[in-house]
Amino acid sequence: MAAPGIGLGFKPAHAEAALGQAVPGLWLEIHPENYMVDGGPRLALLDALAGAYPLSLHGVSLSLAADEPPDAAHLARLRAMVDRVQPVLVSEHLAWSTRRGTYLPDLLPFPRSHAALQRVADNIGRTQDALGITIAVENPTHYMPIDGHDYSEGEFFAELVRRTGCGLLLDVNNIHVSAHNLGTDARAWLGSLPLHAVREVHLAGHATDATGLLVDSHDAPVAAPVWALFADLLRLTGPRPTLLERDGNVPAFGELLAEREHALAISAAAA
Amino acid sequence: MSTLGAFQAAFTDALLASACEGAHDDGFHVYRNTVRRGCIDALEANFPAVATLVGAAWFRSAAAHFAEASPPVDARMARYGQGFPAFLASLPTHGDMPYLVDVAHTDLAWSACHDAADAEPLDAHAWLDAWEGRRRWRLHPATRWVASAFPVASLWQASRDGVAPRNLAWLPEAILLTRPGSQPLATPVPPATLCFLEACGAGQPLAAAADHACEAFPTFPIDHAIAAALGAGALALA
Numbered sequence: 001m002a003a004p005g006i007g008l009g010f011k012p013a014h015a016e017a018a019l020g021q022a023v024p025g026l027w028l029e030i031h032p033e034n035y036m037v038d039g040g041p042r043l044a045l046l047d048a049l050a051g052a053y054p055l056s057l058h059g060v061s062l063s064l065a066a067d068e069p070p071d072a073a074h075l076a077r078l079r080a081m082v083d084r085v086q087p088v089l090v091s092e093h094l095a096w097s098t099r100r101g102t103y104l105p106d107l108l109p110f111p112r113s114h115a116a117l118q119r120v121a122d123n124i125g126r127t128q129d130a131l132g133i134t135i136a137v138e139n140p141t142h143y144m145p146i147d148g149h150d151y152s153e154g155e156f157f158a159e160l161v162r163r164t165g166c167g168l169l170l171d172v173n174n175i176h177v178s179a180h181n182l183g184t185d186a187r188a189w190l191g192s193l194p195l196h197a198v199r200e201v202h203l204a205g206h207a208t209d210a211t212g213l214l215v216d217s218h219d220a221p222v223a224a225p226v227w228a229l230f231a232d233l234l235r236l237t238g239p240r241p242t243l244l245e246r247d248g249n250v251p252a253f254g255e256l257l258a259e260r261e262h263a264l265a266i267s268a269a270a271a
Numbered sequence: 272m273s274t275l276g277a278f279q280a281a282f283t284d285a286l287l288a289s290a291c292e293g294a295h296d297d298g299f300h301v302y303r304n305t306v307r308r309g310c311i312d313a314l315e316a317n318f319p320a321v322a323t324l325v326g327a328a329w330f331r332s333a334a335a336h337f338a339e340a341s342p343p344v345d346a347r348m349a350r351y352g353q354g355f356p357a358f359l360a361s362l363p364t365h366g367d368m369p370y371l372v373d374v375a376h377t378d379l380a381w382s383a384c385h386d387a388a389d390a391e392p393l394d395a396h397a398w399l400d401a402w403e404g405r406r407r408w409r410l411h412p413a414t415r416w417v418a419s420a421f422p423v424a425s426l427w428q429a430s431r432d433g434v435a436p437r438n439l440a441w442l443p444e445a446i447l448l449t450r451p452g453s454q455p456l457a458t459p460v461p462p463a464t465l466c467f468l469e470a471c472g473a474g475q476p477l478a479a480a481a482d483h484a485c486e487a488f489p490t491f492p493i494d495h496a497i498a499a500a501l502g503a504g505a506l507a508l509a
Contacts, residue, residue: 037347143302
């Protein structure tokens with residue numbers, strides 16, 4: 001088990017509020033890319049956070065599903081950060097965001113083919129070797145059907161877990177959003193994943209775009225159907241370390257703590 | 272190329288195409304918009320003084336063109352836009368706002384200063400030892416500067432503060448960025464100070480660097496020039 005209880009995605013705007021009090025049971029998640037600097041206030045903030053709360057490092061750019069190995073320099077920087085802050089968990093996404101030296105700031109889809117499984121398993125292995133720990137990998141958001149799948153997402157994750165020993169970071173909002181966008185059933189999707197490997201759960205808000213697609217916008221409170229899906233998940237797995245993400249329309253720290261209380265209540269009911 | 276590689280090559284080309292050509296799912300546009308917005312938002316965050324001077328609409332339009340031609344090469348998006356000043360200089364509007372390029376260079380210098388390695392600034396006591404060769408010293412890793420034919424210090428600082436420049440004299444200016452404490456410090460400095468720091472950065476001993484600045488600016492009091500650099504924490508113990 002990584003971190004206990006309910007954590008919050010850390011925003012620098014909340015630095016004073018988070019560091020000015022000791023919230024019992026709270027842990028924080030950061031994007032390591034934002035703190036990969038040589039010195040100065042960003043690194044000082046990272047050290048202060050690591051001194052005050054358990055930290056989880058949630059990468060957005062390792063590009064595990066790229067048809068190329070992870071960038072060695074990036075892995076070295078990530079290893080240095082792992083050594084520096086001793087995180088409770090390191091996680092990444094089942095997606096790609098780099099292509100021949102270009103970085104595309106998004107988490108992009110790919111066909112879950114036999115070749116892709118081999119490549120992603122190899123990239124996870126390289127990452128885990130470089131970091132000296134196993135990581136958790138997050139299920140992505142889907143916005144469009146892709147041709148060429150040899151595996152369902154659940155089968156693909158089960159194979160990755162079996163081959164690499166990685167864990168699953170289960171984003172419940174991504175399940176809800178993806179099931180809506182691809183016209184499938186969210187509960188069946190949830191049940192198809194290797195739930196025994198869940199090391200962390202993500203919860204976030206979403207938006208509806210002009211075409212009716214749901215977008216994983218992280219700019220609103222968690223929606224009611226996602227809370228319900230979260231409760232369903234915990235009935236199957238029991239409580240798991242769970243993170244609330246808010247990246248846009250970021251409210252006051254206290255408002256996120258109040259939303260966290262709701263997650264705590266659902267988690268307690270499943271204990 | 273593998274089928275995975277071929278898929279990703281085609282997807283990348285479609286994402287970066289200047290116009291969204293061909294038939295795409297609505298879902299593809301979500302990815303495309305996210306990539307574009309990620310690039311533009313990063314540039315807006317990294318060049319706040321430029322964005323203030325030109326306004327959000329102009330800035331985001333220019334940033335979109337830059338992102339198409341020069342997508343990020345590093346996931347550390349706080350570093351994105353090293354080529355943005357040169358891109359601004361290449362625009363047809365450059366002649367209307369010739370100072371914009373130096374303001375952009377100053378935004379970049381501020382970010383580099385902000386994220387540079389930590390070091391102990393050279394204080395007055397250590398300065399004497401360094402001057403007399405008893406202590407090793409170097410430029411502080413966070414020290415950056417921009418010299419301009421335009422009033423770059425006044426324009427940049429006012430833009431960062433979100434106010435109109437006051438008592439603006441349309442004269443050349445230089446700006447020194449240092450990090451003597453926890454945050455970057457921007458200091459307008461005389462050209463003699465930059466001359467001194469350039470000589471320091473080239474590895475000259477302090478006395479030789481001071482002589483160099485004296486010769487270049489014979490009418491400027493060298494002690495003032497050096498005091499400006501030292502007071503801002505531009506030098507550090509080695």
